[in-house]
Amino acid sequence: MSIPRRALVTAAVALVLPLSACGSGDSGGSTDASGKVEGDITFQTWNLRANFKAYFEGVIVDFEKKYPGTHVKWIDQPAEGYADKISADAAGGTLPDVVNVSPDLVAPLAKAGLALDLDKSAAQYEKEYLAGAWASHRIPGMTGTYAFPWYLNTGPLFYNKSLFKEAGLDAAQPPTTYDELFSEALQLAKKSDGKVATLANVPTVEDFGRYGVELMNKAGTAFSFNDAKGIELLTKYKELYDAKALDAQALTATPESSGRKFLTGAVAMNPGSALDLGNFKKQAPNLYRNIGITDQITSTGKVNMYVMGVMVNSRTKQTPAAVAFAHYVTDARNQMSFAKKVAIFPSTAGSLGDPYFTQEDGTDETRVRIAAAKSLKNAVNYTPVLFSEQMKTALRNEVAKALQGKESPKTALDNAVKTCDTLLRQQG
Amino acid sequence: MAVFILYPFVSTVINSFTDRRTLIPGEFVGLANFRELLHDEMFWTGLRNSTLYVLGVVPALVLLPLLLALLVQKNIPGITFFRSAFYTPVVASIVVVGLIWVWLLDERGLVNSLLEAIGIGKVGFLSDQWLLLLSAMAVTVWKGLGYYMIIYLAALANVPRELHEAASVDGAGAVRRFLTVTVPAVRSTMVLVAALSSVAAFKVFSEVYLMAGPDGGPAGEDTTLVMLVQRTGTGLTGRVGYASALSVVVFVVTVALMLLVLRADRKEDA
Numbered sequence: 001m002s003i004p005r006r007a008l009v010t011a012a013v014a015l016v017l018p019l020s021a022c023g024s025g026d027s028g029g030s031t032d033a034s035g036k037v038e039g040d041i042t043f044q045t046w047n048l049r050a051n052f053k054a055y056f057e058g059v060i061v062d063f064e065k066k067y068p069g070t071h072v073k074w075i076d077q078p079a080e081g082y083a084d085k086i087s088a089d090a091a092g093g094t095l096p097d098v099v100n101v102s103p104d105l106v107a108p109l110a111k112a113g114l115a116l117d118l119d120k121s122a123a124q125y126e127k128e129y130l131a132g133a134w135a136s137h138r139i140p141g142m143t144g145t146y147a148f149p150w151y152l153n154t155g156p157l158f159y160n161k162s163l164f165k166e167a168g169l170d171a172a173q174p175p176t177t178y179d180e181l182f183s184e185a186l187q188l189a190k191k192s193d194g195k196v197a198t199l200a201n202v203p204t205v206e207d208f209g210r211y212g213v214e215l216m217n218k219a220g221t222a223f224s225f226n227d228a229k230g231i232e233l234l235t236k237y238k239e240l241y242d243a244k245a246l247d248a249q250a251l252t253a254t255p256e257s258s259g260r261k262f263l264t265g266a267v268a269m270n271p272g273s274a275l276d277l278g279n280f281k282k283q284a285p286n287l288y289r290n291i292g293i294t295d296q297i298t299s300t301g302k303v304n305m306y307v308m309g310v311m312v313n314s315r316t317k318q319t320p321a322a323v324a325f326a327h328y329v330t331d332a333r334n335q336m337s338f339a340k341k342v343a344i345f346p347s348t349a350g351s352l353g354d355p356y357f358t359q360e361d362g363t364d365e366t367r368v369r370i371a372a373a374k375s376l377k378n379a380v381n382y383t384p385v386l387f388s389e390q391m392k393t394a395l396r397n398e399v400a401k402a403l404q405g406k407e408s409p410k411t412a413l414d415n416a417v418k419t420c421d422t423l424l425r426q427q428g
Numbered sequence: 429m430a431v432f433i434l435y436p437f438v439s440t441v442i443n444s445f446t447d448r449r450t451l452i453p454g455e456f457v458g459l460a461n462f463r464e465l466l467h468d469e470m471f472w473t474g475l476r477n478s479t480l481y482v483l484g485v486v487p488a489l490v491l492l493p494l495l496l497a498l499l500v501q502k503n504i505p506g507i508t509f510f511r512s513a514f515y516t517p518v519v520a521s522i523v524v525v526g527l528i529w530v531w532l533l534d535e536r537g538l539v540n541s542l543l544e545a546i547g548i549g550k551v552g553f554l555s556d557q558w559l560l561l562l563s564a565m566a567v568t569v570w571k572g573l574g575y576y577m578i579i580y581l582a583a584l585a586n587v588p589r590e591l592h593e594a595a596s597v598d599g600a601g602a603v604r605r606f607l608t609v610t611v612p613a614v615r616s617t618m619v620l621v622a623a624l625s626s627v628a629a630f631k632v633f634s635e636v637y638l639m640a641g642p643d644g645g646p647a648g649e650d651t652t653l654v655m656l657v658q659r660t661g662t663g664l665t666g667r668v669g670y671a672s673a674l675s676v677v678v679f680v681v682t683v684a685l686m687l688l689v690l691r692a693d694r695k696e697d698a
Contacts, residue, residue: 397648
């Protein structure tokens with residue numbers, strides 16, 4: 001059977017065109033944000049439409065009123081697969097003008113030249129934000145800041161008072177140091193005959209950081225969490241795992257599955273945020289009646305915080321409007337207004353001193369909010385911005401091998417560091 | 429076809445010879461990706477698990493649906509209900525099915541509660557590397573039974589009743605009739621089922637991903653090849669070149685599996 005020549009040519013063009021498009025690299029927009037704020041821009045958020053539709057529509061209407069001639073199209077993506085959606089958009093040249101990101105998402109986008117350097121385009125706004133928050137979107141090995149800091153989050157450690165009491169522990173005196181945590185976890189497992197674990201998750205890079213482990217070298221060119229302190233932490237987790245003080249399914253746990261285990265009383269402690277109190281009240285009233293709230297345990301004196309950011313696509317055709325909108329969403333007034341709708345914290349200078357974050361009203365929610373706001377003043381985002389998903393998987397797998405006794409904690413961490421360093425080099 | 433099948437295929441093959449990343453076009457690196465996967469421990473883990481999956485799932489999916497089809501083939505009152513019941517898992521979403529099985533097999537799930545009640549004690553279906561893989565295989569078999577049962581029902585309808593009657597007259601019992609009449613009559617359908625199920629089993633993703641988690645079970649020991657492709661090649665820092673090389677290997681092994689099954693069939697015919 002002969003194939004018509006025209007069909008062959010069409011097929012060849014269909015094949016070659018997309019291939020040639022892959023490397024075209026149209027640099028598009030300008031870094032100059034000083035022009036007139038006008039034009040159509042697209043703003044992408046990360047799973048916020050379901051609960052905050054009215055808030056964002058209000059922000060957009062106000063912005064368009066403030067800058068006539070602008071039009072903001074808001075799109076929201078589900079939490080699941082958010083990084084994959086951004087990857088597909090970035091690779092396909094359809095990344096929105098303004099994008100809600102976390103620091104680990106910004107790093108590869110900045111390296112690919114897709115994130116606008118705000119130190120060049122919007123340096124005048126830096127003083128409006130907390131210094132630590134502004135710095136959280138700087139990438140080791142690069143100069144510049146690649147996203148406006150948006151909301152911060154941190155939270156306490158929740159514990160189940162009933163389970164503590166049943167194990168003969170003082171529910172009014174929860175552990176405040178790692179030594180106390182480990183010894184009480186062992187006691188709880190022993191008293192419950194291995195039926196109740198204290199923790200449901202294997203240590204993550206953030207846990208190593210909070211334990212006081214140096215995660216990377218000063219230059220940010222290699223990982224170093226296989227030091228003596230790192231090995232010490234993993235050795236202690238191995239003891240917990242052997243004694244069933246760390247849940248048997250911890251090796252395959254996700255934050256959602258450990259949250260469920262805490263709700264059902266299968267584990268005694270779980271990290272969370274003020275937002276969780278509402279869930280406990282609704283989904284597990286018994287647990288809510290027995291809920292204990294204590295501070296994150298840390299050896300460094302600094303708790304962990306999560307930072308959200310708003311990035312401007314460097315290829316936007318509307319740089320002044322995109323920068324103005326990214327700033328508008330993250331300015332003190334809008335952040336404060338957003339913080340009153342949900343348990344998050346503003347990253348703008350001075351906002352944490354607002355009475356909303358300092359004055360008690362007798363409720364648990366306010367107590368958690370005030371404690372979190374206080375701890376945020378010197379909190380740290382322990383997860384290195386260059387720590388990719390592949391690196392997280394490599395660390396989790398090596399930690400699992402150590403806990404199962406297939407490798408010593410030292411070998412496991414040495415292997416994890418070796419793999420992460422290789423991945424870091426491959427990132428370029 | 430050129431856009432949705434041929435282009436992605438050719439693009440994957442081309443990418444497998446590059447060090448392309450999600451956001452970085454990459455350069456030609458020859459066979460470096462293929463050399464790297466020979467030394468990648470996780471590749472061998474994935475290959476082992478995908479192969480074990482074929483070995484565990486295919487015999488069950490060739491035999492059990494046939495037996496099931498024989499059971500529901502008879503026209504007795506109420507049999508339509510059983511036919512529909514056996515087919516229901518096929519139309520159910522794999523995500524829903526996977527999550528239900530995770531709840532059932534959880535340490536505090538129904539299955540473990542029953543095992544504890546009868547004195548066996550808890551079994552780590554979701555925490556032991558081998559039990560996890562076996563559990564995922566069981567879900568694949570359970571979900572596939574109805575689909576292959578329908579194929580067998582169509583084949584059984586074409587088996588002449590006279591052959592069974594003649595065998596019965598000659599004194600053959602049910603087992604003998606099954607081996608000497610039914611199996612030879614549906615042999616080509618069995619080969620088809622073996623080919624289809626082996627390809628699907630080698631490319632398994634959803635069941636293991638849902639039950640073992642995105643890391644592929646404890647220490648990634650339950651990772652299958654397709655899970656490794658997904659984990660390596662996606663995300664903002666995905667290694668598209670290396671994941672493409674893995675995909676090429678999956679493709680080659682899948683084609684080889686098909687050819688192997690068809691060749692075995694031809695040998696039997698000769």
